[in-house]
Amino acid sequence: xxxxxxxxxxxxxxxxxxxxxxxxxxxxxxxxxxxxxxxxxxxxxxxxxxxxxxxxxxxxxxxxxxxxxxxxxxxxxxxxxxxxxxxxxxxxxxxxxxxxxxxxxxxxxxxxxxxxxxxxxxxxxxxxxxxxxxxxxxxxxxxxxxxxxxxxxxxxxxxxxxxxxxxxxxxxxxxxxxxxxxxxxxxxxxxxxxxxxxxxxxxxxxxxxxxxxxxxxxxxxxxxxxxxxxxxxxxxxxxxxxxxxxxxxxxxxxxxxxxxxxxxxxxxxxxxxxxxxxxxxxxxxxxxxxxxxxxxxxxxxxxxxxxxxxxxxxxxxxxxxxxxxxxxxxxxxxxxxxxxxx
Ligand code: FUB
Numbered sequence: 001x002x003x004x005x006x007x008x009x010x011x012x013x014x015x016x017x018x019x020x021x022x023x024x025x026x027x028x029x030x031x032x033x034x035x036x037x038x039x040x041x042x043x044x045x046x047x048x049x050x051x052x053x054x055x056x057x058x059x060x061x062x063x064x065x066x067x068x069x070x071x072x073x074x075x076x077x078x079x080x081x082x083x084x085x086x087x088x089x090x091x092x093x094x095x096x097x098x099x100x101x102x103x104x105x106x107x108x109x110x111x112x113x114x115x116x117x118x119x120x121x122x123x124x125x126x127x128x129x130x131x132x133x134x135x136x137x138x139x140x141x142x143x144x145x146x147x148x149x150x151x152x153x154x155x156x157x158x159x160x161x162x163x164x165x166x167x168x169x170x171x172x173x174x175x176x177x178x179x180x181x182x183x184x185x186x187x188x189x190x191x192x193x194x195x196x197x198x199x200x201x202x203x204x205x206x207x208x209x210x211x212x213x214x215x216x217x218x219x220x221x222x223x224x225x226x227x228x229x230x231x232x233x234x235x236x237x238x239x240x241x242x243x244x245x246x247x248x249x250x251x252x253x254x255x256x257x258x259x260x261x262x263x264x265x266x267x268x269x270x271x272x273x274x275x276x277x278x279x280x281x282x283x284x285x286x287x288x289x290x291x292x293x294x295x296x297x298x299x300x301x302x303x304x305x306x307x308x309x310x311x312x313x314x315x316x317x318x319x320x321x322x323x324x325x326x327x328x329x330x331x332x333x334x335x336x337x338x339x340x341x342x
Contacts, residue, residue, distance in 0.1 A: 007037040009078035009336060032078045032336030035303075035313035041070070042312035043101040043226065045175070046287040046298035049111070049149045051342045053077055053287065055298060056102040056113065060310040063098040063119060071104075071150060076339040077296070077316065086151030087113060087144045094118075094138050094159055101173045101226070101283070104149065107184070112203055113144035113153050114161075114186065116172035122165040140164065140171035141188060143203060157204065162188070162197075167217040169193035175228045175285070179260055180236075187218070187238075190225040194218055194240065196260065220255050220264040226283040229260075230295075233325065238264050241282040246309050248279035248302065254327055270319075271299055271330045278303055280312070281332055286319055289340065295319040296337060297330055 009032040040060035047054050055072045059065070068088035074080045089095045095117035103114045118139025121127030128134065140160035144153030162171040169189030176186050176199070184199040186206070195215035197206040206214050218238075226241035236257050243249030252271035255264035273279040284299035297319040300312040316336050320328045 005082040005084075007072075007080045007082070009033040009036075009339075030078055030339045032316055032339075034315040034317070034332075034334050034336040036316060036336065037072060037080050037082065037314070040310050040312055041314045042300040042310075043173070043283040044298045044300060044314045045101070045103050045228075045285040046296065046316070047104050047285075048287060048290060048342065049104075049106055051075060052149070053342070054104065054149050055080075055314065056104050057300070057314050058100045058102070060300070060312045062310065066097060066099050067095075069099055069102055069113075069115060071102075072314075073150070076341045077337055078339045083150040086146075087115070087153040089117075091153070092117065092142060092144070092155045094155075095142065098139075103174050103176045105176045105178075105184070106149075107203065109147075111146045111149050111151075111153075112156065112176070113146070113151075114141060114174045114176050115144065116141050116174065116188075117160075120163075120171065122168075122170070136164075138163070141174050141186075161186075161203075161206070162215075165191075166215050167193050167195055167219075169195045169215075169217070169219075173225045173227065173283075177229055179229075180231060180234070181260075185260065187227045187229060189219075189227065192219070192224055194220070194223050194227050216261060218262050218264060220253075220262070221266045222253055226252075228285050230286045230288065232288075232293075232295075232321070234258075235325065236260055237327070238262075239270070239284065239286070241284070242269075243282070245280070245282065248273050248306075250280040250282035252282050252284050252299070256325065267326060269329065270327045271297065271332070273301075274332050275304070277301075277332050277334060278313075278315075279306060281315075281330075289342065293321075294340070295321070301332065 041057035044057040098119035120139040140163040174188035197215035278301040280302035
């Protein structure tokens with residue numbers, strides 16, 4: 001549980017030519033490299049806690065082997081420390097497989113890790129077609145709690161926070177954040193539907209909306225899964241994954257709105273494959289360096305050649321904006337990003 005491994009990025013030595021003097025120059029840049037570390041890891045969520053960057057990914061393997069989550073921390077985006085088994089199914093008794101897409105947030109000195117488990121299927125889904133007499137499956141979105149971002153996380157509720165489908169959304173791929181109204185929200189959903197719900201003050205339940213609904217559907221055109229939000233210049237940037245997570249079509253698109261509840265009109269694709277670098281780039285999150293307009297995108301992609309369904313790696317690149325506030329398409333790289341201590 002406390003074992004940590006460090007991974008260090010690339011020292012890239014660039015040879016440049018000074019146009020005025022024609023003398024050759026050597027410039028040293030320390031880069032993260034991509035992927036950020038060894039091993040198959042997907043659905044990464046990047047977050048800043050104090051003077052450290054943290055990334056919480058899915059361990060990308062067969063569903064039956066996805067019985068734990070690891071985390072990674074860094075002071076500069078280049079050297080990463082692995083924190084093994086911050087939570088697992090021996091702690092979360094109702095979970096037995098498919099621990100996916102963690103989302104971490106600090107509140108009142110405690111760290112909360114929202115995660116999905118068990119890949120539950122609803123009664124219209126393929127599982128139920130083959131098992132019409134099966135009992136309701138246990139699983140959905142749960143919460144871990146710890147005094148440190150490295151865990152160990154305990155099972156906060158002893159049951160899932162969201163344990164069923166609402167509006168057709170599979171309870172997976174959650175992102176938890178503090179909105180501009182000062183309240184905390186969870187946005188989530190697989191199977192081409194996305195919901196948003198408000199969390200109560202101690203994160204023990206969802207606060208129903210005035211009409212009694214527990215969550216509201218905000219699905220934009222093209223949405224498949226992996227929703228996340230960013231807040232910039234008083235606007236909500238809603239981003240999500242499209243295509244098929246198992247192949248090269250996976251990608252990320254976005255919309256901008258003044259309201260958390262939309263409407264969200266799809267503006268365009270910001271992350272996709274580059275056949276020269278990698279395929280299947282998607283299920284991302286963004287990191288904003290506090291008190292700056294510097295942004296990073298943390299995402300997974302498939303190395304070329306891609307030799308297995310679960311061969312996904314975690315990468316980072318710069319996220320940049322145009323003057324009008326729209327997002328520039330991301331250039332995915334092998335170099336990654338330069339050191340950026342907090
Ligand atoms: O990694 C498991 C699942 O694959 C995620 O929950 C989806 O978003 C897709 O990336």
